[in-house]
Amino acid sequence: MENMKKLxxxxxHVWILSYGLIYLPWFAALQQNVGKPYHVMHTALDDLIPFNEYFIVPYLLWFLYVAAAIAYFFFTNKDDYYRLCTFLFTGMTISLLVCTLYPNGTDFRPAINPDKNIFCFLVAKLWSIDxxxxxxPSIHAYNSIGVHISICRSQTLSKNKPLVWASGILMVSICIxxxxxxxxxILDVFxxxxxxxxxxxxxxxxxxASRKKYTGTFDF
Known part of the structure; x- marks a missing residue:
């Protein structure tokens, strides 16, 4: 019992991850709206952006990127953990509300051959379930931005310049x-x-604000 109390x-602070019990069912319910009318998110710029199956790699790395950041701060810095979760979960909730009140989607997926290479195969699998x-707005892009911000704001991780650069490159790659x-x-990313x-x-x-109190500066 004593060990349980210590744990x-x-x-x-693991309690905040129970947000998943709200997000996942809500998101799953929205995904069932296939075939229903929705507002098409499409600009002329989208037509100029070429399809590239190799970007499936950073797209899938997003799952590890976000999970690793949450796990790291969970075990090392409770304040940074709460800030990251606040950032991620607030935006994710807003995204669900937008999609609930303003159904939206795209209409420009090209025909691909899943037998061309492993990358096309993975894209085809992704499209089949998504x-x-x-x-x-794009949660993939938003959460990537949030994770990179958390790394840049971390007093520990921000000192690791190769990590900061790697995170920045991965964030941009995921958005692309x-x-x-x-x-x-592109509207979803903006x-x-x-x-x-x-x-x-x-x-x-x-x-x-706290840093300003002790340092006399307002650091962004």
């Missing part, structure tokens, strides 16, 4: 992947960037 005291609806795989319109700009002060302003 709860040490890892009690219909081209509920795309605005969303449009090069024809998963998203929407994610705008949402990140709005949510950032909510998740990180208290930290900035």
């Amino acid at each position: 709860m005291k040490k890892y009690g 219909p081209c609806i509920n795309v605005f 992947a969303t449009v090069c795989l024809k998963q998203h319109s 929407g994610s960037m705008l949402m990140a700009m709005v949510i950032y002060p909510i998740a990180y302003a208290p930290e900035t």
